[in-house]
Amino acid sequence: MRQVRTSQRVAVVVPAKDEAERIASTVRAARAIPHVDLVLVVDDGSEDDTQHAARNAGAVVVRHSVNRGKASAMETGASVVAMRDAEDAPNRLLLFLDADLGDSAVGCAPLVTPVLEGHVDCTIAVLPPQAGAGGRGVVTGLARRSIARATGWQPAQPLSGQRCLTREAFEAATPLARGWGVETGMTIDLLVAGMALQEVPCDLRHRATSNDLAGQLHRAGQYRDVAMAVNARRMRGVRLSPDTYAASADQQQPGQPYSAYPRG
Ligand SMILES: O=c1ccn([C@@H]2O[C@H](COP(=O)(O)OP(=O)(O)O)[C@@H](O)[C@H]2O)c(=O)[nH]1
């Protein structure tokens, strides 16, 4: 397991497209998470006032002049954090948060400790049921089945974007899968690289996708991107054989660390 460094700091990275309404409260709440010394908002070509609202709330802001999608914003954010990491201190942990969490973003604090203490390489938030959510589990099911086939793991919320990970883990997951495939691709890449992941319940509220036309279009885009991320990995052979992960898959328990390889 990784060396534990209690002095290690955490950078929050927030990809944000047209989030002027909620970004200020998300930034303020993120700054209150213990060990966080940098909140970086990547304005992904917003047409509203996201960048100024974020800056006024205390974030460092960088901006894509055109919209490039969530995954691209995450990569930009991680690069900017790397430029700001000190040479004589451990690299910051990266804590990715969606911009629409508002005040509840502080509820991501429990994601930090298991990574900071070296128990796992990446934690993923499990959200409570969200008011107004209208999904039928189609995209979530595709993501979960695909991750299970490649690695044996059956996460409860494979699409959850709130994730804390080490710099080494982030590098093992780059280049990231495009758009909405980013979480599924990252989970597969990390487990194939031998990393340990853990889902952690967090008391969060976000803008749930409803069942109207806009919601269904959003899910269609998510489905397309998840399928592309999975197929790209299948074609490149980024997957493990069931023989490799059989023991881990059998013993997995919700909320416990998961590593696909047998632990010696
Ligand atoms: O082109 C885009 C689309 C979305 N986002 C950000 O990605 C995060 C997740 O997006 P959203 O909440 O719309 O999706 P959900 O996770 O609810 O499916 C949010 O912070 C968005 O502002 C982005 O940076 N670029």
Ligand SMILES: O=C(O)[C@@H](COP(=O)(O)O)O[C@H]1O[C@H](CO)[C@@H](O)[C@H](O)[C@H]1O
């Ligand atoms: O919009 C939704 O309800 C699902 C995707 O739709 P499905 O219900 O899987 O068809 O995706 C969301 O759910 C996740 C929780 O499992 C969130 O963490 C995702 O951010 C969100 O996109």
